[in-house]
Amino acid sequence: MRAVLTRVKSASVTIDGQTVGQIGQGFLILLGIGPEDTEQHCRYLAEKALRLRVFEDDQGKMNCGLEEVNGQVLVVSQFTLYGNCRKGRRPSFTEAAPPELGNRLYEKFLQYCEELGFPPQHGRFGADMQVASVNDGPVTLILDTDQLMDSPRRG
Numbered sequence: 001m002r003a004v005l006t007r008v009k010s011a012s013v014t015i016d017g018q019t020v021g022q023i024g025q026g027f028l029i030l031l032g033i034g035p036e037d038t039e040q041h042c043r044y045l046a047e048k049a050l051r052l053r054v055f056e057d058d059q060g061k062m063n064c065g066l067e068e069v070n071g072q073v074l075v076v077s078q079f080t081l082y083g084n085c086r087k088g089r090r091p092s093f094t095e096a097a098p099p100e101l102g103n104r105l106y107e108k109f110l111q112y113c114e115e116l117g118f119p120p121q122h123g124r125f126g127a128d129m130q131v132a133s134v135n136d137g138p139v140t141l142i143l144d145t146d147q148l149m150d151s152p153r154r155g
Helices: 039-050 099-115
Strands: 002-015 018-023 026-032 062-064 072-077 129-144
Touching (some): 072 099
Parallel strands (some): 026 072
């Protein structure tokens, strides 16, 4: 499971001209799901992401988490995070989870965010979405469960 997490001043997602999710200060999380990901990956990644301390304290150091700044979360499914660009000029997306698994784990990730105290705003799995954000810093991090936890794919 992969996430691109951006600290934002605000972010929104629009589908067919309608804003379906919108936040102020917090995290915009683009979430990609691989074919071997599990609910354990979802929980681990949600906990890791939502507990990161990347907001500035009074001394300008990144010491504060979402809770301290009353931050919000916007999660957008992003299967293209599993795009393979090794050959040719058109990415292959065969390394992304099949839609049924991807949708189930996306919904599970949203549920874990809520259980952790951050009810997420979100897009719609598989929809054509327009995402807008005002990045803060900018601070952008890539989280990959293959690198963060013991995973059978790490070899």
